[in-house]
Amino acid sequence: MVRVINQETYNEVVKENIEEFSMTPEEAIDDAIKQFEAQGVDLSNVIKDLILCDDRDLVKTCLDNLRSSIEEKNSEIVPEVLEKLKTELDKDIARRIHASNLGGYKILLDLIKEFKDDVTVVRPALRTMTSLMTGHPDLLDEAGVTLQMEILDKQHDVPTLQLLLRWMRECCIKHELNRQTIFNANALEKIKRILMREDATGQELRDACAVCRALVLDDDIRHEYGKAYEHATAIARDTLDVITSLLSRFKTDRAVVGDLMLTLASLIVRNEFCQSVEDAGGLKFILDVMVDHPDTEKLNWQALKLLKALAGNDYVKSHIVTSGGAPLIVSVISRFKGSETVVSSGLACISALTLRSPSNAGVFYDCGASTVIIDSIKTYPKSINVLKQACWAIRNMSVRNNMESQEFVQQGVEELLINAMKTHGLELENDVKAALRDLGLKVDLKERWVGKGIALSNDRN
Numbered sequence: 001m002v003r004v005i006n007q008e009t010y011n012e013v014v015k016e017n018i019e020e021f022s023m024t025p026e027e028a029i030d031d032a033i034k035q036f037e038a039q040g041v042d043l044s045n046v047i048k049d050l051i052l053c054d055d056r057d058l059v060k061t062c063l064d065n066l067r068s069s070i071e072e073k074n075s076e077i078v079p080e081v082l083e084k085l086k087t088e089l090d091k092d093i094a095r096r097i098h099a100s101n102l103g104g105y106k107i108l109l110d111l112i113k114e115f116k117d118d119v120t121v122v123r124p125a126l127r128t129m130t131s132l133m134t135g136h137p138d139l140l141d142e143a144g145v146t147l148q149m150e151i152l153d154k155q156h157d158v159p160t161l162q163l164l165l166r167w168m169r170e171c172c173i174k175h176e177l178n179r180q181t182i183f184n185a186n187a188l189e190k191i192k193r194i195l196m197r198e199d200a201t202g203q204e205l206r207d208a209c210a211v212c213r214a215l216v217l218d219d220d221i222r223h224e225y226g227k228a229y230e231h232a233t234a235i236a237r238d239t240l241d242v243i244t245s246l247l248s249r250f251k252t253d254r255a256v257v258g259d260l261m262l263t264l265a266s267l268i269v270r271n272e273f274c275q276s277v278e279d280a281g282g283l284k285f286i287l288d289v290m291v292d293h294p295d296t297e298k299l300n301w302q303a304l305k306l307l308k309a310l311a312g313n314d315y316v317k318s319h320i321v322t323s324g325g326a327p328l329i330v331s332v333i334s335r336f337k338g339s340e341t342v343v344s345s346g347l348a349c350i351s352a353l354t355l356r357s358p359s360n361a362g363v364f365y366d367c368g369a370s371t372v373i374i375d376s377i378k379t380y381p382k383s384i385n386v387l388k389q390a391c392w393a394i395r396n397m398s399v400r401n402n403m404e405s406q407e408f409v410q411q412g413v414e415e416l417l418i419n420a421m422k423t424h425g426l427e428l429e430n431d432v433k434a435a436l437r438d439l440g441l442k443v444d445l446k447e448r449w450v451g452k453g454i455a456l457s458n459d460r461n
Helices: 007-021 025-038 058-072 078-089 093-101 104-114 119-133 142-154 158-172 176-184 187-196 202-215 228-249 254-267 271-279 282-292 297-310 314-322 325-335 340-354 358-366 369-379 384-398 406-410 413-424 426-438
Strands: none
Touching (some): 007 025, 007 093, 058 093, 078 093, 093 104, 104 142, 119 158, 142 176, 142 187, 158 176, 158 202, 176 228, 202 228, 202 254, 228 271, 228 282, 271 314, 297 314, 314 325, 314 340, 325 340, 325 358, 325 369, 340 369, 369 384, 369 406, 384 413, 384 426, 406 413
């Protein structure tokens, strides 16, 4: 079990080193760090150089000033103090934890409530709150969620709304209970209003989409079962047509289009949702993006993510290939072969489109997909993700395509896969062996369970 200490304990040891052992501040800090690390203490939540600062505790000073401003109902110095506090909080998680231990969350919450009609205070306060909760989302409580919903309802200042959405997104990352609380507070209805506004700016839409994606994350290891699927289903039913229509409206804005595609990819978790995007012209738009922006790496990666998600529907999967998607996908992987992210997403796309579809696999063979997959394995021999996706693509392209699958064999795939298995061991063993098996190559399969050779009896007294 990891051992931790608080800031006061650490400060006392440093102070003791200086006063009793006549060490310089730098020597005292270095010695304290070595002492605690030797004892197995995790110091990530401690500000190690606090004693070297001109203001020994700038975080505390800032929070005290903010508390006084709230009590005196005077906002004159608040923006300047908030900027100083945010700068400190952005330095490391230790300062954020220190600030929260000093009541920073409640102070900022009270500050926003007290000066809710003054955007010169609310904006920097929201920025500072986001900094405070970055990597530290446990602070959010019912009062915070209530405030978020109130601002969404009553605030019409666009920059303020954007800052609020960024705070909400940060609250959702790696925190399942926050996601559920925010979702249950009817956040979807309020976010949908932003998506539907005719005068909504591109950046405002990007921030709203980011919250939608954050609400469907499943990244909190403290909870075995989350509600990502339920959230995605509810959001998709309410917003899928709106988001798809925005693709055409913002087609000249690459950043917005990319975020919209990522959001759609995270929401289409049901068969009918894939069909809805297809029916609304989403597939044609995606393929046009890949044609019109051949040199934009991020946009092509986002398009690949959405194509893979759309492949969850068998009809749409077939239409992607018959519409000319296969050569575009192979071309993207080839053009951006230096990007591990793009290559991995491209191989995942091939795998999804050829799953249980020999005809689609045949088209990918004709497009030279086998060569691209082999090159990807050679280029990224240390990337587990690329190698796994390559194995799955090889499997799906080989099943019921025995003759065509010899292209992989002729290009030396057997040696490449065996070397990959030797390098990564158990982490990749099952995937490699399955690929070798479906290619018709020799593979040593292990029986995971065998009997003990003892006859079973069914005696009854």
